[in-house]
Amino acid sequence: MPIRLVSWICGDRAGVACRGLFLGLLLASAGWMQSAAQTITNDGAAGQQNPEQIQQAVSRYEAFLANPAPGTTASSLAAIRVRLGTGYFLLHRYPDSLKTLAPIVGTKVEPQPAADANARLLYAQAWLLCGLDHLELNEAAEAVAPLRRALALDKTNANARLALGDALARIHRMGEAEDEYEQQLRLTPSLPDAWYKLGMVHVQLAADWKRVLNTNAEDSILSQELNAETSLAGDANWDAARVLLRLARTAPDQPGVHADLGRALLALGYAKTASDAFRRELALDPENPTAMLGLAEGVALADQWTEANTELDALARSQPQQLARLAESAPPGPLRQAWTDGAVKLPGSIEATPEGIFWRTWLTISTAGSDVLSPLKGPAETCAAIPAAEEAKPGEWLTETCYRRLGEKLKSRQALSAAGRAKLAETLFRLGEYQEAMQQAEALRRLHPHDEWAMYWLSRAHAELAGDCFVRLALLNAASPRVHQMLAERYLGWGQFSQAEAEYKTAIGLAPNLPDLYLGLGDAYTHMLDWASAVTQYKKTLELAPGSVAARAELGHAYAKMGEWQPAIAELRQIPADSPQAAAARLDLANAENEVGNTRQAIADLLPYSAQDKDGEIHFRLAVFYRRIGDADAAKQATQAFQSLRAAQLAVSHDEIQALEDDKAGSPVSGVKPK
Secondary structure (H helix, E strand, O other): OOOOOOOOOOHHHOOHHHOHHHHHHHHOOOHHHHHHHHHHHHHOOOOOOOHHHHHHHHHHHHHHHHOOOOOOOHHHHHHHHHHHHHHHHHOOOHHHHHHHHHHHHOOOOOOOOOOOHHHHHHHHHHHHHHHHHHHHOOOHHHHHHHHHHHHHHOOOOHHHHHHHHHHHHHOOOHHHHHHHHHHHHHHOOOOHHHHHHHHHHHHHHHHHHHHHHHHHOOOOHHHHHHHHHHHHHOOOHHHHHHHHHHHHHHOOOOOOHHHHHHHHHHHOOOHHHHHHHHHHHHHHOOOOHHHHHHHHHHHHHOOOHHHHHHHHHHHHHHOHHHHHHHOOOOOOHHHHHHHHHOOOOOOOOOOOOHHHHHHHHHHHHOOOOHHHHHHHOOOOOOOOOOOOOOOOOOOOOOOHHHHHHHHHHHHOOOOOOHHHHHHHHHHHHHOOOHHHHHHHHHHHHHHOOOOHHHHHHHHHHHHHHHHHHHHHHHHHOOOOHHHHHHHHHHHHHHOOHHHHHHHHHHHHHHOOOOHHHHHHHHHHHHHOOOHHHHHHHHHHHHHHOOOOHHHHHHHHHHHHHOOOHHHHHHHHOOOOOOOOOHHHHHHHHHHHHHHOOOHHHHHHHHHHHHHHOOOOHHHHHHHHHHHHOOOHHHHHHHHHHHHHHHHHHHOOOHHHHHHHHHHHHOOOOOOOOOO
16 A cells, blocks of 8 residues: 555545555565564554554664664664654654654765665665655655655655655645656556546646636636636536626637537526527537537427437537547536426437437436447548648637547647647547647647647646546545545536446445535435435435534425425524525525415525625525515516626626526526526
8 A cells, every 4th residue: 555645635645644554665665674664563563553552662762772782783773763763753753753864864975876775775765754754744845855865766666756746746846746646657557646646736737727827818718718618617607607608799709609608508597598609609610519419408408309419410420539528427407407307308209219319318317328329420520621730720629530630640740830739739639638638738838838728728638637547546446435435526526427426325335434425425416306315315414414514405405306395494494594505595495485385484584695696596586486475566676686686797788688587488497496
């Protein structure tokens, strides 16, 4: 098992650094180390991890060094110092460990490569301990040099290399940390910790490059588009819509803007307006897969299955790899809700067709595998001609066949222009070759430090590489519940709810008493609109953690979605008014009160939160409730407040807001608020 440090990245591993995990690794890597390990083990410091026994061993080493036996060699004294330093380290006495090691690491004489192997390992372990001491003392900068010295003496020491990567990451030298973790994985490709740490470096680098793009080109179209894409990935659809509505007016010809806008609007329930945005994107960029599938989803929601299947078939021919990727994520909430409620149904004429089987599978279980996608694929679209990189519009999609031909052409060139290298990075990224895409974007950035496309593709590539690392980690560390929980959370963020469910179930099987796992599984079921299963998991969470406000709020929400109004009211009444969940819980509570005929109580529930209304939802509900009790003036005022808040949030006019609301009013899932 690899060393796990107090890390810059991983809360659940913090403090593990060192007890039994380190001891054998520090002391059992060579002949003299074997005897040292046996000595410590006999003293009880290794296997039992008992602080009292470690202290007993430390006391004996202290006594020996205070009065060495006659004839004790310098190398033996050095070995005892390393053992004593290790004992101090395990007791969290890091300054004492550094002081004990100083006579070894402070010497000007150090074994040369040809020297005795045991001597080299002795010095390597001393330098390693010194670096770990500095890390534990939050002196990451001071840890770098000793850890490099340890690696110079023992190039295969995985513990030193991972610790060096951690030190570099903690002082925000992420590129160097990435290099160390990648080097370790070349040496030991099955080391779970290295995959986790590398994945977290990629997460940080994706955020760093996004920040650099925003800083260097704050108002650029590309930086705004990347921000919107990040919001969409995090299900922050209102935030994305606000940015994209502005971009749709100011940069209407920018590839991807209308597709992303349609995606945000469809998730928010504006199906007709979303379909219009997808059609506008396809008029500009006919091969955009997000727009093709989005349009298919939007018209399916309107029961226009012929057009839906036309777009689906076209996507399967032109972008089969992208279709497979998109189908790993769940359909938009309103479409899933309409399917679950029976508001949208497949015509009998297409139920048994490849398209019908795809829709039924995807809408039912929120993912579609190759067995469902393969029958959709007709003859792949040919590529009659590929554009010159300098003439191709950055960000504009090609068919998969054309991308492959363009990638081969660009790779064969001896030298590439900035436009050519940017297009190559784009091509590689869209073919799923993220490592190469990152490398090309890095090369472009070195040649042109302010190139926005370089920063954009660096951010996107690092984000995808992070996901790849976490998948590898789960395969290698199958017995860790926290690894499966982490991967489940990632799947939730990616909209891959069935995969998240599977990972949470695996984690629960390994750690059945962790309430967070049941809460996460409940969230997965909530996203899948499986309310009964969500209720079961939230109840289990509350059995293990009765004070969990999040679980209680979600339990009340699930009851409300099931139409079980009294249980919903009972749970939601318990949500503290000052909790982060309070406003959303009051919305659910007010709806439940209204459904059981207590509309005036529903108004009383919501009014204290009206000042916190950010998106207009509270005022919209108040308007509905006021109309129900016949208070037309109050309903009018609440409606005006709703329209003003919604218009301000989306940066659109009141007329545009009215058009959006008219759109939603005609939807088969009118009134559904995506979670």
